[in-house]
Amino acid sequence: MEPKSIPQYLFRQLFENESSTYTYLLADLATKQALIIDPVVDTVERDAKLIQQLGLKLRYAVNTHVHADHITGSGELKKKFPDCKSVISNESGAKADIYVKDGEVIQIGETGKTPVILECRATPGHTNGCMSFVSHKNKSVFTGDALLIRGCGRTDFQQGSSDKLYTSIQTKLFTLPDDYRVYPAHDYTGQLCSSILEEKTHNPRLTKSRDEFIQIMANLKLSHPKQIDKALPANLMCGIQGDD
Numbered sequence: 716m717e718p719k720s721i722p723q724y725l726f727r728q729l730f731e732n733e734s735s736t737y738t739y740l741l742a743d744l745a746t747k748q749a750l751i752i753d754p755v756v757d758t759v760e761r762d763a764k765l766i767q768q769l770g771l772k773l774r775y776a777v778n779t780h781v782h783a784d785h786i787t788g789s790g791e792l793k794k795k796f797p798d799c800k801s802v803i804s805n806e807s808g809a810k811a812d813i814y815v816k817d818g819e820v821i822q823i824g825e826t827g828k829t830p831v832i833l834e835c836r837a838t839p840g841h842t843n844g845c846m847s848f849v850s851h852k853n854k855s856v857f858t859g860d861a862l863l864i865r866g867c868g869r870t871d872f873q874q875g876s877s878d879k880l881y882t883s884i885q886t887k888l889f890t891l892p893d894d895y896r897v898y899p900a901h902d903y904t905g906q907l908c909s910s911i912l913e914e915k916t917h918n919p920r921l922t923k924s925r926d927e928f929i930q931i932m933a934n935l936k937l938s939h940p941k942q943i944d945k946a947l948p949a950n951l952m953c954g955i956q957g958d959d
């Protein structure tokens with residue numbers, strides 16, 4: 716009989732309805748160390764309860780960028796889990812405990828015992844400080860608002876640049892292996908994940924030339940996110956608002 720394999724890794728995709736945001740909880744089950752990507756303040760109670768029920772030790776609250784459409788849950792999670800450090804790109808302009816640069820790694824679990832490792836890949840364009848996080852072991856990439864399923868992040872505010880975004884996606888994401896799963900920060904159509912091959916083949920914006928992409932992005936005509944006026948200042952302070 717085959718020996719039973721003990722699960723080493725926990726992965727949960729969580730959803731926040733108001734801003735259609737995905738939050739991701741990852742944990743190394745040997746040490747119970749966990750990290751959360753793009754938590755939302757409105758769903759902190761739910762996420763904290765799950766982390767506590769599973770007996771996880773939250774080490775990092777990671778933001779892919781300064782979000783414009785919701786307030787990050789990082790600040791509230793830090794209050795509930797005092798060992799938790801907030802993490803964001805050094806280019807973001809936001810306050811955090813740890814700043815990461817392109818090429819650095821975030822690790823939970825013990826070195827030498829198959830820890831969970833995220834490689835940081837700078838993917839500017841939606842904002843200057845957008846960072847994607849690659850888990851090579853799990854063949855996954857968390858793309859924030861750089862690459863969405865059959866779409867991409869808008870580039871009309873927060874120092875957005877369609878030219879930079881095109882370069883980021885082509886050179887930092889589409890160079891990953893075809894079978895890597897793509898987990899974005901949002902989806903507005905009910906889809907959960909994609910793959911690098913699917914997006915290289917079917918993304919209606921990224922299958923175009925750079926010039927065509929720039930034209931498409933200049934003509935999206937999207938209204939501003941409903942929560943932008945409160946989200947931006949709060950997120951620059953790690954989600955902690957004025958009176959906290």
Ligand SMILES: N[C@@H](CCC(=O)N[C@@H](CSS)C(=O)NCC(=O)O)C(=O)O
Binds near residue numbers: 940
């Ligand atoms: N209606 C939503 C905001 C929708 C939106 O602008 N989404 C952003 C990502 S959040 S900064 C985006 O980049 N969308 C790209 C697209 O093509 O839809 C709200 O009011 O919150």
Ligand SMILES: [Fe+2]
Binds near residue numbers: 783841
């Ligand atoms: Fe965004």
